[in-house]
Amino acid sequence: MKLLTLVSGELTKMFRQRGTYAGYVLLAVFVGLFLWGVWAEGPPMSGPQNAFGPDFVVGGKAVSAPMVPYLLLDIIPVAVNVFIPLLISMIAGGLVAGEAQRGTLRTMLVRPVHRWAVIVAKAVASFLHAATLVLFMGAVSLLGGYLVFGRGDIITFKDGLVVLPEPQALQRLAIAYGLTVLTMCSVAAIALFCSIVFEHPLTASGVTVGFLIVSAALMVIPYFEWLSPYLLTTHFHGYRQAFYREINWPQVWYDLSYVGAYSAAALGLSLVIFCRKDITC
Amino acid sequence: MRSIIICALLAGVAAGAAPAAPTPMQILEKALSIHKNVKDYTATITLSTNIPGLELPTRSAKVYVKLPDKVYVESAGVFPVPRRAVLFGGISDDVRRGVTASLMGTKKVNGQTIYSLKLVPKPTDANRIAMPQSIAVWINGSRWTIEKVQVIMGSAVVGTAQFTWAKVGSYWMPTRIVASAPKEVIGTGQSGTLTMTMSNYQVNVGLTDEFFAQHQRRPTPRRHGHPHPQP
Numbered sequence: 303m304k305l306l307t308l309v310s311g312e313l314t315k316m317f318r319q320r321g322t323y324a325g326y327v328l329l330a331v332f333v334g335l336f337l338w339g340v341w342a343e344g345p346p347m348s349g350p351q352n353a354f355g356p357d358f359v360v361g362g363k364a365v366s367a368p369m370v371p372y373l374l375l376d377i378i379p380v381a382v383n384v385f386i387p388l389l390i391s392m393i394a395g396g397l398v399a400g401e402a403q404r405g406t407l408r409t410m411l412v413r414p415v416h417r418w419a420v421i422v423a424k425a426v427a428s429f430l431h432a433a434t435l436v437l438f439m440g441a442v443s444l445l446g447g448y449l450v451f452g453r454g455d456i457i458t459f460k461d462g463l464v465v466l467p468e469p470q471a472l473q474r475l476a477i478a479y480g481l482t483v484l485t486m487c488s489v490a491a492i493a494l495f496c497s498i499v500f501e502h503p504l505t506a507s508g509v510t511v512g513f514l515i516v517s518a519a520l521m522v523i524p525y526f527e528w529l530s531p532y533l534l535t536t537h538f539h540g541y542r543q544a545f546y547r548e549i550n551w552p553q554v555w556y557d558l559s560y561v562g563a564y565s566a567a568a569l570g571l572s573l574v575i576f577c578r579k580d581i582t583c
Numbered sequence: 584m585r586s587i588i589i590c591a592l593l594a595g596v597a598a599g600a601a602p603a604a605p606t607p608m609q610i611l612e613k614a615l616s617i618h619k620n621v622k623d624y625t626a627t628i629t630l631s632t633n634i635p636g637l638e639l640p641t642r643s644a645k646v647y648v649k650l651p652d653k654v655y656v657e658s659a660g661v662f663p664v665p666r667r668a669v670l671f672g673g674i675s676d677d678v679r680r681g682v683t684a685s686l687m688g689t690k691k692v693n694g695q696t697i698y699s700l701k702l703v704p705k706p707t708d709a710n711r712i713a714m715p716q717s718i719a720v721w722i723n724g725s726r727w728t729i730e731k732v733q734v735i736m737g738s739a740v741v742g743t744a745q746f747t748w749a750k751v752g753s754y755w756m757p758t759r760i761v762a763s764a765p766k767e768v769i770g771t772g773q774s775g776t777l778t779m780t781m782s783n784y785q786v787n788v789g790l791t792d793e794f795f796a797q798h799q800r801r802p803t804p805r806r807h808g809h810p811h812p813q814p
Contacts, residue, residue, distance in 0.1 A: 350661045350663070354663045356666075357665060357666055357667065358663040358664060358665055358666060359654040359655075359656055359663070359664045359666050359669075360656070360661060360662065360663045360664075361644050361646075361655075361656025361657060361658035361661070361662035361663075361664065362644075362656070362658045362659060362660045362661040362662050363659070363660075363661075452659075453659060454659060454660055454661075455640075455660045455661050457661055461636070462635070462636025462637055462638065463636065463637050463638065463639075464638040465638060465639050465640060465660070465661045466638075466640075467640040467642070467660055468660070470640075547638045
């Protein structure tokens with residue numbers, strides 16, 4: 303009960319900040335621009351007519367509502383790779399460091415609550431924030447897609463040409479966005495850890511983003527090929543399995559185990575450091 | 584001597600009385616001409632596949648066809664329709680490019696004569712690009728419908744299509760086409776089949792060119808260097 307109260311308090315503090323809403327507004331603008339681009343310029347991938355060739359007449363729409371959140375996740379994952387981690391880092395990075403900077407951290411810890419409970423509450427709040435960002439992007443893009451393009455299938459070119467009819471497409475989108483939420487929670491956990499280590503929120507956010515950039519850079523530098531399987535960003539795209547004909551669940555669990563390990567390590571270290579830390583401000 | 588002359592005369596009469604067996608080309612042309620009075624039609628097509636590398640849900644769509652070359656598929660979801668199958672153009676196109684037809688045999692099935700023909704493309708430039716080494720065609724001699732087609736490369740059958748027909752008004756129209764390819768052709772260690780079931784035919788309903796122009800896909804404006812999809 304106490305923990306729930308703490309989580310509720312953290313969420314209240316989080317959603318009192320205008321910066322939190324700015325993230326959702328920016329995401330909505332981004333999705334809106336993306337929708338306009340797809341409507342005006344066509345999908346950023348070859349359509350089914352190209353796949354079947356001139357010997358076939360292909361009926362149906364190349365772009366439909368479920369295609370929009372799919373494209374945002376799988377074909378142009380700039381939001382998942384950059385935008386959402388940045389927004390998560392901004393908020394989660396300020397959860398402890400921000401309070402330390404404002405001088406409210408000591409006041410908060412004067413209350414009869416365990417330090418671990420404070421960190422768990424902040425972690426839960428940051429996870430919820432990460433989840434809402436991902437789900438907000440999915441929901442806005444899907445609703446926008448229904449308004450602009452109407453109903454239809456998801457067409458993917460994984461493992462051959464796969465057409466997922468609408469009910470299955472929505473189910474797969476739910477799985478993919480669910481997996482993305484879990485992945486983004488690892489970013490929130492790392493940002494929270496940085497927020498405890500660094501006393502300035504901007505530094506915490508910057509270090510979190512820097513960590514992700516370095517991780518992504520190491521993936522493509524040939525000297526560090528051996529390191530690639532252990533990097534967080536290597537396992538960022540486990541959700542892509544949701545768009546194959548058959549979901550390769552062992553691969554999903556493998557990716558999730560790394561994401562979970564990073565989250566657990568960040569949270570564990572956060573707890574250890576925060577519980578032993580001298581709070582002087 | 585008299586009996587020999589009588590026998591010879593009888594044989595001559597018999598030969599004159601019996602209808603002349605059609606030549607392979609005549610059989611083929613008869614089969615290809617059964618749709619010459621079909622100007623246009625609409626039908627509901629149900630498509631199902633089990634081709635590896637192609638995951639399509641089994642679904643139905645309405646097709647609008649105006650011969651010789653216009654097809655519109657009315658479907659909310661992705662629905663590929665083999666152009667030549669609905670335009671009855673499969674063998675016709677090959678014949679137009681030039682083929683040599685030979686009769687491989689005849690067979691009686693349920694009292695109906697089935698002609699088996701072998702079509703070998705003439706060595707023209709168009710054929711070198713478009714045609715396989717030979718095509719085997721089975722034609723029902725009582726209604727002149729194509730029952731089966733096999734595409735042959737070397738000695739291997741690389742594709743088979745089987746047809747089921749039903750009378751729609753005064754026309755024989757296909758109600759089921761099963762096209763299959765062996766695993767060697769698909770290259771995934773598994774053979775594949777595409778089944779098209781046609782129903783609700785309406786023949787010669789007067790579809791206009793404007794109808795097809797209206798339903799033509801709006802060309803999508805694209806950035807430079809981003810190619811248009813093929814028509």
